[in-house]
Amino acid sequence: MSKIGRNNTCPCMSGGKYKNCCDKTGIWAHFQSQGWNYYDESFALQILYSSDAKFRNFYHKERQKISKPILFFSTNRLNSKMSYGNIDDDYYFIISTHPQIPVSESIHMAHELEHLVLCSEGYKLVSFKDQSLNSNSRKNKMLNDMIYDPILNNRLISFGYDLSAYLDESDRIQMRTIGTDAKDEESIFLVMTLYVKRVLDFRNIYSNILPEEIEFNKWVKYHYPEVIPKSMAILDVIYKFGLSNPTETEVSLKEILKLLNIEDQFELFIS
Ligand SMILES: [Zn+2]
Numbered sequence: 001m002s003k004i005g006r007n008n009t010c011p012c013m014s015g016g017k018y019k020n021c022c023d024k025t026g027i028w029a030h031f032q033s034q035g036w037n038y039y040d041e042s043f044a045l046q047i048l049y050s051s052d053a054k055f056r057n058f059y060h061k062e063r064q065k066i067s068k069p070i071l072f073f074s075t076n077r078l079n080s081k082m083s084y085g086n087i088d089d090d091y092y093f094i095i096s097t098h099p100q101i102p103v104s105e106s107i108h109m110a111h112e113l114e115h116l117v118l119c120s121e122g123y124k125l126v127s128f129k130d131q132s133l134n135s136n137s138r139k140n141k142m143l144n145d146m147i148y149d150p151i152l153n154n155r156l157i158s159f160g161y162d163l164s165a166y167l168d169e170s171d172r173i174q175m176r177t178i179g180t181d182a183k184d185e186e187s188i189f190l191v192m193t194l195y196v197k198r199v200l201d202f203r204n205i206y207s208n209i210l211p212e213e214i215e216f217n218k219w220v221k222y223h224y225p226e227v228i229p230k231s232m233a234i235l236d237v238i239y240k241f242g243l244s245n246p247t248e249t250e251v252s253l254k255e256i257l258k259l260l261n262i263e264d265q266f267e268l269f270i271s
């Protein structure tokens, strides 16, 4: 399943044979060399689709909004459950640790797919201006998740997903992975973006809860008090410029880059 036969239909949905289509561009060889195994979408989502009514309903409504073919990959080298991205300008991809997504990861798959819906709707992603200089940094992903996770998580609520359990789980993982004394710049940046994300998420789920009452944010305040002022300043920008459509979101993101003095390192692009 993980190898594409040269005479098989190309996964890009062109209708042509793989050997006459994407095989020539070499992207598949590249991914296989990275330890990424390609799976057909129907195979990757088969368990979810057949055994999870919530996901099936979500998929029926949301899949058609995604404007490019999605390539599904799995790898055993991933530092989160799943991730998404784009390849050249032609494909989106979702990569996961499982070839076939189990029902226990339904919300994670819905989350990644909804990221691609947002991209298809014209929400721009932050990327490095010079990819080569920043190949080890994940700050672009941190910024994108800070802004887009709360927007799409809020949409998942309407499909019946339980966000509070999901967020509690991801908080526990983050606190464990970051630890209480990581003082390198990248970790500090991560904590700052997670703090902002958590406040925005909680505003969507429990509008009456105050940021300082959120368990994760109490943890940040105790172990990383230095990130609070910046996080608050970012939230002020978001409240001022909004996140309710692609245009507002672009303005907010640009202002955040300026606020953090990193506007020369990043650009916004349509994915
Ligand atoms: Zn192709």
Ligand SMILES: [Zn+2]
Pocket (backbone or CB within 6 Å): 111, 115, 145, 148, 149
């Ligand atoms: Zn996300």
